[in-house]
Amino acid sequence: MSRAPYLSARLQGFGTTVFAEMSALAVATGSVNLGQGFPDYPGPPEVLDVARAAIGTAADQYPPGPGIPELRQEIAAHVQRFGGPSHDPETEVLVTAGATEALSAALLALLENGDEVVLFEPMYDCYAAGIAMAGGVARPVPLHPPAPSSSTDPAGSWTFDPADLRTAITPRTKILLLNTPHNPTGKVFTREELTLLAEAAVEHDLLVLADEVYEHLVFDDAEHVSMATLPGMRERTLVVGSAGKTFNVTGWKIGWICGPAPLVAAVRTAKQFLTYVNGGPFQPAVAAGLALPDAYFAGVARDLQYRRDVLVQGLAGAGLPVISPEATYFATVDVRPVQPDGDGLAFCRALPERAGVVGVPTVVFYAPEHAHLGRHLVRFAFCKSDAVLADAVERLTGLGRKGSGRS
Secondary structure (H helix, E strand, O other), X not given: OOOOOOOOHHHOOOOOOHHHHHHHHHHHHOOEEOOOOOOOXXXXXXXXXXXXXXXXXXXXXXXXXXXXXXHHHHHHHXXXXXXXXXXXXXXXXXXXXXXXXXXXXXXXXXOOOOOEEEEEEOOOHHHHHHHHHOOOEEEEEEOEOOOOEOOOOOOOOOEOOHHHHHHHOOOOEEEEEEEOOOOOOOOOOOHHHHHHHHHHHHHHOOEEEEEOOOOOOEOOOOOOOOHHHOOOOHHHEEEEEEHHHHHOOHHHOEEEEEOOHHHXXXXXXXXXXXXXXXXXXXXXXXXXXXXXXXXXXXXXXXXXXXXXXXXXXXXXXXXXXXXXXXXXXXXXXXXXXXXOOOOHHHHHHHHHHHHOEEOEEHHHHOOHHHHHHHOOEEEEEOOOOHHHHHHHHHHHOOOOOOOOOOO
16 A cells, blocks of 8 residues: 555555445445445434524533533433443543544543554444554454354354453553444444453453443344443443434534543543534533433334344345344345455445445454455445335345346
Protein backbone atom coordinates (compact mmCIF):
# COMPACT_ATOMS: atom_id res chain seq x y z
CA MET A 1 0.00 0.00 0.00
CA SER A 2 1.42 3.41 -0.99
CA ARG A 3 1.92 6.04 1.67
CA ALA A 4 -0.86 8.61 1.91
CA PRO A 5 0.55 12.15 1.53
CA TYR A 6 0.34 14.41 4.59
CA LEU A 7 -1.19 11.66 6.74
CA SER A 8 0.67 11.01 9.99
CA ALA A 9 2.49 7.72 10.46
CA ARG A 10 -0.04 6.72 13.11
CA LEU A 11 -2.88 6.79 10.60
CA GLN A 12 -1.14 5.29 7.57
CA GLY A 13 -3.33 2.45 6.37
CA PHE A 14 -6.55 4.02 7.66
CA GLY A 15 -8.01 5.31 4.41
CA THR A 16 -11.62 5.89 3.40
CA THR A 17 -13.78 3.30 5.08
CA VAL A 18 -15.40 0.47 3.18
CA PHE A 19 -18.77 1.84 4.36
CA ALA A 20 -18.26 4.93 2.21
CA GLU A 21 -17.31 2.81 -0.80
CA MET A 22 -20.28 0.48 -0.46
CA SER A 23 -22.76 3.29 0.23
CA ALA A 24 -21.55 5.06 -2.91
CA LEU A 25 -22.05 1.82 -4.86
CA ALA A 26 -25.59 1.56 -3.50
CA VAL A 27 -26.42 5.07 -4.72
CA ALA A 28 -24.75 4.60 -8.11
CA THR A 29 -26.53 1.31 -8.83
CA GLY A 30 -29.85 1.91 -7.10
CA SER A 31 -29.16 -1.03 -4.81
CA VAL A 32 -30.68 -1.87 -1.45
CA ASN A 33 -28.07 -0.82 1.11
CA LEU A 34 -27.64 -3.52 3.75
CA GLY A 35 -24.07 -2.43 4.37
CA GLN A 36 -24.12 0.30 6.98
CA GLY A 37 -25.83 -0.35 10.31
CA PHE A 38 -28.44 2.35 10.65
CA PRO A 39 -32.23 1.92 10.87
CA ASP A 40 -34.39 3.45 8.17
CA TYR A 41 -37.46 3.79 10.38
CA PRO A 42 -38.08 6.38 13.13
CA GLY A 43 -37.56 6.06 16.84
CA PRO A 44 -40.27 6.24 19.51
CA PRO A 45 -42.43 9.39 19.50
CA GLU A 46 -41.91 9.74 23.27
CA VAL A 47 -38.27 10.51 22.44
CA LEU A 48 -38.66 12.40 19.16
CA ASP A 49 -41.33 14.75 20.53
CA VAL A 50 -39.08 15.86 23.40
CA ALA A 51 -36.31 16.75 20.94
CA ARG A 52 -38.71 18.71 18.75
CA ALA A 53 -39.97 20.65 21.75
CA ALA A 54 -36.42 21.41 22.92
CA ILE A 55 -35.35 22.98 19.62
CA GLY A 56 -35.72 26.76 19.80
CA THR A 57 -35.22 26.86 23.55
CA ALA A 58 -32.18 27.32 25.77
CA ALA A 59 -31.33 23.68 25.00
CA ASP A 60 -29.89 24.92 21.68
CA GLN A 61 -26.92 26.40 23.55
CA TYR A 62 -23.93 24.68 25.14
CA PRO A 63 -25.03 22.04 27.63
CA PRO A 64 -22.83 21.40 30.70
CA GLY A 65 -19.54 19.71 29.86
CA PRO A 66 -20.39 16.35 31.45
CA GLY A 67 -23.93 16.40 30.01
CA ILE A 68 -27.18 17.82 31.38
CA PRO A 69 -27.91 16.60 34.94
CA GLU A 70 -31.22 14.93 34.06
CA LEU A 71 -29.56 12.81 31.36
CA ARG A 72 -26.71 11.75 33.63
CA GLN A 73 -29.26 10.84 36.31
CA GLU A 74 -31.31 8.78 33.87
CA ILE A 75 -28.20 7.02 32.54
CA ALA A 76 -27.23 5.99 36.06
CA ALA A 77 -30.77 4.84 36.84
CA HIS A 78 -31.05 2.95 33.55
CA VAL A 79 -27.75 1.12 34.02
CA GLN A 80 -28.80 -0.03 37.48
CA ARG A 81 -32.33 -0.94 36.35
CA PHE A 82 -30.93 -3.34 33.76
CA GLY A 83 -28.51 -5.12 36.05
CA GLY A 84 -25.47 -2.86 36.01
CA PRO A 85 -23.67 -1.34 38.98
CA SER A 86 -24.71 1.88 40.69
CA HIS A 87 -23.00 5.10 39.57
CA ASP A 88 -22.86 8.61 40.96
CA PRO A 89 -24.34 10.78 38.17
CA GLU A 90 -22.10 13.68 39.18
CA THR A 91 -18.72 11.96 39.01
CA GLU A 92 -19.16 8.57 37.34
CA VAL A 93 -21.24 9.35 34.24
CA LEU A 94 -20.05 11.36 31.23
CA VAL A 95 -22.16 12.19 28.15
CA THR A 96 -20.24 12.02 24.87
CA ALA A 97 -20.67 12.59 21.14
CA GLY A 98 -21.77 9.04 20.54
CA ALA A 99 -20.04 5.87 21.63
CA THR A 100 -17.20 6.54 19.18
CA GLU A 101 -16.10 9.64 21.07
CA ALA A 102 -16.40 7.82 24.40
CA LEU A 103 -14.08 5.11 23.11
CA SER A 104 -11.65 7.52 21.47
CA ALA A 105 -11.49 9.81 24.50
CA ALA A 106 -10.90 6.84 26.80
CA LEU A 107 -8.04 5.55 24.65
CA LEU A 108 -6.48 9.01 24.36
CA ALA A 109 -6.77 9.56 28.10
CA LEU A 110 -5.50 6.19 29.29
CA LEU A 111 -2.82 5.05 26.83
CA GLU A 112 0.84 6.02 26.77
CA ASN A 113 2.92 5.50 23.63
CA GLY A 114 3.52 1.80 23.15
CA ASP A 115 0.84 0.62 25.56
CA GLU A 116 -1.00 -2.41 24.25
CA VAL A 117 -4.73 -3.07 23.93
CA VAL A 118 -6.07 -6.61 23.73
CA LEU A 119 -9.31 -6.92 21.79
CA PHE A 120 -11.27 -9.43 19.74
CA GLU A 121 -11.53 -9.55 15.97
CA PRO A 122 -13.31 -9.16 13.69
CA MET A 123 -13.48 -5.75 15.33
CA TYR A 124 -15.44 -2.57 14.74
CA ASP A 125 -13.18 -0.45 12.57
CA CYS A 126 -12.89 2.58 14.88
CA TYR A 127 -11.08 0.52 17.53
CA ALA A 128 -7.82 0.06 15.64
CA ALA A 129 -7.84 3.68 14.49
CA GLY A 130 -8.54 4.97 18.00
CA ILE A 131 -5.73 2.88 19.45
CA ALA A 132 -3.34 4.13 16.77
CA MET A 133 -4.28 7.78 17.33
CA ALA A 134 -3.58 7.33 21.04
CA GLY A 135 -0.16 5.87 20.32
CA GLY A 136 -1.14 2.40 21.42
CA VAL A 137 -0.67 -1.01 19.85
CA ALA A 138 -3.59 -3.35 19.09
CA ARG A 139 -3.19 -7.02 20.03
CA PRO A 140 -6.15 -8.80 18.41
CA VAL A 141 -7.46 -12.18 19.52
CA PRO A 142 -9.39 -14.01 16.78
CA LEU A 143 -12.99 -15.08 17.24
CA HIS A 144 -13.70 -18.35 15.45
CA PRO A 145 -17.05 -18.66 13.66
CA PRO A 146 -19.39 -21.62 14.01
CA ALA A 147 -20.17 -23.63 10.92
CA PRO A 148 -22.67 -21.57 8.88
CA SER A 149 -26.14 -23.02 8.40
CA SER A 150 -28.00 -23.39 5.13
CA SER A 151 -31.28 -22.96 7.02
CA THR A 152 -32.72 -20.35 9.36
CA ASP A 153 -31.69 -22.37 12.43
CA PRO A 154 -29.05 -20.72 14.64
CA ALA A 155 -25.58 -21.94 13.71
CA GLY A 156 -24.04 -21.55 17.16
CA SER A 157 -21.80 -18.91 18.69
CA TRP A 158 -18.43 -17.50 17.79
CA THR A 159 -15.72 -18.61 20.24
CA PHE A 160 -12.14 -17.78 21.16
CA ASP A 161 -9.21 -19.87 22.31
CA PRO A 162 -8.11 -18.96 25.86
CA ALA A 163 -4.55 -19.76 24.79
CA ASP A 164 -4.76 -16.97 22.18
CA LEU A 165 -5.87 -14.59 24.92
CA ARG A 166 -2.96 -15.54 27.16
CA THR A 167 -0.52 -15.09 24.28
CA ALA A 168 -1.91 -11.64 23.43
CA ILE A 169 -1.41 -10.28 26.98
CA THR A 170 2.13 -9.02 27.56
CA PRO A 171 3.81 -6.81 30.17
CA ARG A 172 2.93 -3.83 27.93
CA THR A 173 -0.82 -4.60 27.96
CA LYS A 174 -2.84 -1.87 29.67
CA ILE A 175 -6.42 -2.24 28.39
CA LEU A 176 -8.77 -5.06 27.48
CA LEU A 177 -11.26 -3.65 24.96
CA LEU A 178 -14.39 -5.78 24.97
CA ASN A 179 -17.38 -5.37 22.67
CA THR A 180 -20.44 -7.33 23.78
CA PRO A 181 -22.91 -7.75 22.17
CA HIS A 182 -20.33 -7.86 19.41
CA ASN A 183 -20.22 -6.03 16.09
CA PRO A 184 -19.83 -7.42 13.42
CA THR A 185 -20.43 -11.02 14.51
CA GLY A 186 -23.58 -10.64 16.61
CA LYS A 187 -21.95 -12.69 19.38
CA VAL A 188 -22.99 -12.25 23.00
CA PHE A 189 -20.14 -13.16 25.32
CA THR A 190 -21.31 -15.70 27.89
CA ARG A 191 -20.95 -15.29 31.63
CA GLU A 192 -18.33 -18.05 31.58
CA GLU A 193 -16.31 -16.24 28.91
CA LEU A 194 -16.61 -12.95 30.77
CA THR A 195 -15.44 -14.62 33.98
CA LEU A 196 -12.34 -15.86 32.18
CA LEU A 197 -11.69 -12.34 30.86
CA ALA A 198 -12.28 -10.80 34.29
CA GLU A 199 -9.81 -13.19 35.87
CA ALA A 200 -7.22 -12.27 33.25
CA ALA A 201 -7.84 -8.55 33.85
CA VAL A 202 -7.36 -8.93 37.60
CA GLU A 203 -4.29 -11.16 37.23
CA HIS A 204 -2.56 -8.73 34.88
CA ASP A 205 -3.99 -5.52 36.43
CA LEU A 206 -5.68 -4.43 33.21
CA LEU A 207 -8.24 -1.71 32.71
CA VAL A 208 -11.34 -2.82 30.82
CA LEU A 209 -13.08 -0.67 28.22
CA ALA A 210 -16.45 -2.31 27.52
CA ASP A 211 -18.45 -1.25 24.46
CA GLU A 212 -22.01 -2.36 25.25
CA VAL A 213 -24.02 -0.22 22.84
CA TYR A 214 -26.11 -3.19 21.65
CA GLU A 215 -27.08 -4.16 25.21
CA HIS A 216 -30.83 -4.15 24.48
CA LEU A 217 -30.70 -5.77 21.03
CA VAL A 218 -30.31 -9.38 22.19
CA PHE A 219 -32.32 -12.30 20.77
CA ASP A 220 -33.65 -15.72 21.66
CA ASP A 221 -32.19 -17.03 24.92
CA ALA A 222 -28.97 -15.02 24.86
CA GLU A 223 -28.28 -12.87 27.94
CA HIS A 224 -26.24 -9.69 28.00
CA VAL A 225 -24.07 -9.45 31.11
CA SER A 226 -22.21 -6.21 31.74
CA MET A 227 -18.51 -6.74 32.40
CA ALA A 228 -18.64 -4.21 35.25
CA THR A 229 -20.86 -6.54 37.30
CA LEU A 230 -18.33 -9.35 37.60
CA PRO A 231 -16.18 -9.73 40.75
CA GLY A 232 -13.25 -7.34 40.75
CA MET A 233 -14.45 -5.45 37.67
CA ARG A 234 -16.37 -2.43 39.01
CA GLU A 235 -13.19 -0.58 40.00
CA ARG A 236 -11.34 -1.18 36.73
CA THR A 237 -14.09 -1.03 34.06
CA LEU A 238 -15.44 1.76 31.89
CA VAL A 239 -18.73 0.89 30.17
CA VAL A 240 -19.77 2.69 26.97
CA GLY A 241 -23.42 3.06 25.96
CA SER A 242 -25.36 4.85 23.26
CA ALA A 243 -28.84 6.11 22.43
CA GLY A 244 -28.40 5.61 18.70
CA LYS A 245 -28.96 1.87 18.55
CA THR A 246 -31.68 1.67 21.21
CA PHE A 247 -33.87 4.55 19.97
CA ASN A 248 -33.11 4.50 16.20
CA VAL A 249 -31.38 7.89 16.35
CA THR A 250 -27.85 7.10 15.18
CA GLY A 251 -27.43 10.61 13.75
CA TRP A 252 -27.97 12.29 17.11
CA LYS A 253 -24.62 11.00 18.41
CA ILE A 254 -25.54 10.87 22.08
CA GLY A 255 -23.44 8.34 23.96
CA TRP A 256 -22.01 7.97 27.44
CA ILE A 257 -19.34 6.32 29.50
CA CYS A 258 -19.72 5.14 33.09
CA GLY A 259 -17.19 3.90 35.62
CA PRO A 260 -15.10 4.76 38.65
CA ALA A 261 -14.74 8.49 39.23
CA PRO A 262 -10.94 8.62 38.64
CA LEU A 263 -11.26 6.85 35.29
CA VAL A 264 -14.23 8.98 34.19
CA ALA A 265 -12.32 12.13 35.20
CA ALA A 266 -9.45 11.06 32.95
CA VAL A 267 -11.80 10.49 30.02
CA ARG A 268 -13.49 13.84 30.65
CA THR A 269 -10.13 15.59 30.39
CA ALA A 270 -9.64 14.23 26.87
CA LYS A 271 -13.28 14.63 25.83
CA GLN A 272 -13.41 18.33 26.66
CA PHE A 273 -10.80 19.01 23.97
CA LEU A 274 -12.56 16.90 21.33
CA THR A 275 -16.18 17.98 20.89
CA TYR A 276 -16.37 19.82 24.24
CA VAL A 277 -20.17 19.30 24.26
CA ASN A 278 -22.83 18.22 21.76
CA GLY A 279 -26.47 17.57 21.05
CA GLY A 280 -28.13 20.04 23.41
CA PRO A 281 -31.76 19.46 22.28
CA PHE A 282 -31.21 15.73 22.02
CA GLN A 283 -30.01 15.21 25.57
CA PRO A 284 -33.40 15.74 27.29
CA ALA A 285 -34.96 13.52 24.62
CA VAL A 286 -32.55 10.67 25.36
CA ALA A 287 -33.23 11.14 29.08
CA ALA A 288 -36.93 10.61 28.35
CA GLY A 289 -36.11 7.52 26.31
CA LEU A 290 -34.02 5.92 29.03
CA ALA A 291 -36.97 6.30 31.41
CA LEU A 292 -39.36 4.38 29.14
CA PRO A 293 -40.85 1.21 30.68
CA ASP A 294 -39.17 -2.17 30.35
CA ALA A 295 -41.75 -3.19 27.76
CA TYR A 296 -40.27 -0.73 25.27
CA PHE A 297 -36.81 -2.29 25.44
CA ALA A 298 -38.19 -5.82 25.20
CA GLY A 299 -40.23 -4.72 22.18
CA VAL A 300 -37.18 -3.31 20.41
CA ALA A 301 -35.39 -6.65 20.71
CA ARG A 302 -38.47 -8.61 19.64
CA ASP A 303 -38.99 -6.43 16.56
CA LEU A 304 -35.36 -6.67 15.52
CA GLN A 305 -35.34 -10.44 16.03
CA TYR A 306 -38.22 -10.66 13.55
CA ARG A 307 -36.23 -8.58 11.04
CA ARG A 308 -33.22 -10.82 11.60
CA ASP A 309 -35.28 -13.89 10.80
CA VAL A 310 -36.63 -12.35 7.60
CA LEU A 311 -33.17 -11.55 6.29
CA VAL A 312 -31.59 -14.82 7.44
CA GLN A 313 -34.31 -16.74 5.60
CA GLY A 314 -33.67 -14.68 2.47
CA LEU A 315 -29.91 -15.15 2.62
CA ALA A 316 -30.27 -18.90 3.12
CA GLY A 317 -32.67 -19.00 0.19
CA ALA A 318 -30.07 -17.24 -1.95
CA GLY A 319 -27.63 -20.09 -1.30
CA LEU A 320 -25.57 -18.19 1.25
CA PRO A 321 -24.87 -20.20 4.43
CA VAL A 322 -25.67 -17.92 7.36
CA ILE A 323 -24.30 -17.42 10.85
CA SER A 324 -27.47 -16.20 12.53
CA PRO A 325 -26.57 -13.60 15.18
CA GLU A 326 -27.44 -13.66 18.86
CA ALA A 327 -27.70 -9.86 18.95
CA THR A 328 -27.02 -6.55 17.13
CA TYR A 329 -28.02 -5.45 13.61
CA PHE A 330 -25.97 -7.89 11.52
CA ALA A 331 -25.96 -11.36 10.00
CA THR A 332 -22.83 -12.96 8.52
CA VAL A 333 -22.71 -15.20 5.46
CA ASP A 334 -20.11 -17.46 3.83
CA VAL A 335 -19.92 -16.42 0.16
CA ARG A 336 -17.99 -19.42 -1.15
CA PRO A 337 -21.04 -21.25 -2.57
CA VAL A 338 -21.67 -18.31 -4.93
CA GLN A 339 -18.12 -16.87 -5.06
CA PRO A 340 -15.82 -19.85 -5.73
CA ASP A 341 -12.61 -17.98 -4.93
CA GLY A 342 -14.03 -17.00 -1.53
CA ASP A 343 -13.17 -13.32 -1.99
CA GLY A 344 -15.73 -11.45 0.09
CA LEU A 345 -14.51 -8.02 -0.99
CA ALA A 346 -14.84 -8.91 -4.68
CA PHE A 347 -18.26 -10.39 -3.95
CA CYS A 348 -19.43 -7.15 -2.31
CA ARG A 349 -18.12 -5.02 -5.15
CA ALA A 350 -19.94 -7.15 -7.71
CA LEU A 351 -23.14 -7.77 -5.74
CA PRO A 352 -24.86 -4.47 -6.65
CA GLU A 353 -24.74 -5.44 -10.34
CA ARG A 354 -25.47 -9.13 -9.69
CA ALA A 355 -28.40 -8.68 -7.35
CA GLY A 356 -28.96 -5.01 -6.55
CA VAL A 357 -27.94 -5.39 -2.90
CA VAL A 358 -25.00 -3.99 -0.91
CA GLY A 359 -23.21 -5.73 1.96
CA VAL A 360 -19.87 -5.21 3.73
CA PRO A 361 -16.91 -7.62 3.53
CA THR A 362 -15.98 -8.86 6.99
CA VAL A 363 -12.30 -8.91 6.06
CA VAL A 364 -12.10 -5.16 6.74
CA PHE A 365 -12.71 -5.85 10.43
CA TYR A 366 -9.50 -7.88 10.80
CA ALA A 367 -5.88 -6.93 11.35
CA PRO A 368 -3.83 -7.63 8.20
CA GLU A 369 -2.12 -10.67 9.72
CA HIS A 370 -5.50 -12.32 10.36
CA ALA A 371 -7.30 -11.21 7.20
CA HIS A 372 -7.41 -14.75 5.86
CA LEU A 373 -9.78 -15.70 8.70
CA GLY A 374 -12.54 -13.44 7.40
CA ARG A 375 -11.80 -13.30 3.68
CA HIS A 376 -14.85 -15.40 2.76
CA LEU A 377 -17.34 -13.69 5.10
CA VAL A 378 -19.75 -10.82 4.42
CA ARG A 379 -21.93 -8.83 6.82
CA PHE A 380 -25.49 -7.73 6.06
CA ALA A 381 -27.59 -5.34 8.17
CA PHE A 382 -31.22 -6.19 8.94
CA CYS A 383 -32.19 -3.01 10.85
CA LYS A 384 -34.36 -1.98 7.90
CA SER A 385 -38.05 -1.50 7.20
CA ASP A 386 -40.27 -4.38 6.15
CA ALA A 387 -40.44 -3.05 2.60
CA VAL A 388 -36.66 -2.72 2.27
CA LEU A 389 -36.03 -6.19 3.69
CA ALA A 390 -38.66 -7.71 1.40
CA ASP A 391 -37.07 -5.97 -1.59
CA ALA A 392 -33.59 -7.18 -0.62
CA VAL A 393 -34.78 -10.77 -0.14
CA GLU A 394 -36.51 -10.74 -3.53
CA ARG A 395 -33.38 -9.40 -5.23
CA LEU A 396 -31.20 -12.04 -3.57
CA THR A 397 -33.46 -14.97 -4.36
CA GLY A 398 -31.83 -15.99 -7.64
CA LEU A 399 -28.26 -15.30 -6.57
CA GLY A 400 -27.29 -18.92 -6.13
CA ARG A 401 -28.50 -19.98 -9.58
CA LYS A 402 -25.79 -20.25 -12.19
CA GLY A 403 -25.70 -17.24 -14.44
CA SER A 404 -28.22 -15.29 -12.41
CA GLY A 405 -28.09 -11.58 -12.92
CA ARG A 406 -29.75 -8.74 -11.14
CA SER A 407 -33.30 -9.62 -10.14
